[in-house]
Amino acid sequence: MIGATYPFLSKGYLKETGELFYIFLSQGKQVIPKLIAFTPIERGGVKYFNWGFGDLVIDKSTGEYRVDDKVESNNGDVKTVFYTVVSTLADFFDYHPAATVYVSGSNRQRLAVYRRLISRHWPDIEPLYEVKGFLDGKIEVFHAGTDFEYLLISRRKA
Numbered sequence: 001m002i003g004a005t006y007p008f009l010s011k012g013y014l015k016e017t018g019e020l021f022y023i024f025l026s027q028g029k030q031v032i033p034k035l036i037a038f039t040p041i042e043r044g045g046v047k048y049f050n051w052g053f054g055d056l057v058i059d060k061s062t063g064e065y066r067v068d069d070k071v072e073s074n075n076g077d078v079k080t081v082f083y084t085v086v087s088t089l090a091d092f093f094d095y096h097p098a099a100t101v102y103v104s105g106s107n108r109q110r111l112a113v114y115r116r117l118i119s120r121h122w123p124d125i126e127p128l129y130e131v132k133g134f135l136d137g138k139i140e141v142f143h144a145g146t147d148f149e150y151l152l153i154s155r156r157k158a
Contacts, residue, residue, distance in 0.1 A: 005084040009033075013095065018049070020095055022088055023056060028075030035067050036085055038092050041102060048102035048152070049092070053085050069106040082117060089129070093155040104150040114151065119144035130154045 010023040021037040033056040038049045054069030075081070092101065105111035115133075118125060122144065125131065132139050133148030142151070 002087055003083045004080055005087045006080060018096060018099075020088075020092055024084055026073060026075050026077055026081050028073075028077035028080075030075060032073050032075055034081065034084075036088050037067065038088075038096075038101065043102065046100075048100050049096065051089075051092075051101045051103050051153075054106075089153070097155060099154070101153040102150060103153065111148070111150070115144070115146075115148065118142065118151070128156055130156050 006024040006027065008022045008024050012021050013019070017040060019037065019039050021035060023033060023035050026032040026034050035052075035054060035056045037052045039052060041048055041050045052067065052069060054067040055071050055073060056065055057068045057071075058064070059066045089101070093099070103111070103114060105114055118131060130153070131142035132152045133142050133146060134150050134152070135146060135148050139152065142148075
């Protein structure tokens with residue numbers, strides 16, 4: 001399933017919170033620093049890890065780094081960036097084998113792209129991960145083409 005990926009410049013794990021993050025450079029038309037982060041969240045009284053991703057930018061008002069998950073880089077390397085992001089999932093589950101990853105995308109269009117990519121790579125994903133979606137107030141098994149509000153991914157039990 002995984003094609004060529006970018007190398008990680010940095011990887012960090014915060015034991016106190018369980019947060020896990022990775023930094024890499026998108027190297028398409030230009031070089032753009034990217035950050036992938038798994039951060040704990042709670043939704044409906046259930047704990048998940050949000051799988052966030054975006055450009056690493058400097059906030060002009062504070063001078064601090066932040067993630068911009070709304071920008072569309074259109075850097076010409078979407079497949080390599082996607083494979084790099086996906087490559088972190090197995091590593092995440094090594095740290096948190098019983099966790100569930102929450103995927104919402106920063107907008108409906110991005111979530112639709114994620115659903116299409118999962119559908120396209122389903123034969124490789126399904127043996128390793130359990131994917132569910134939230135729709136009409138309930139969680140159900142992932143089906144290609146269903147317009148879920150968000151996705152939940154967990155490692156399949158051996």
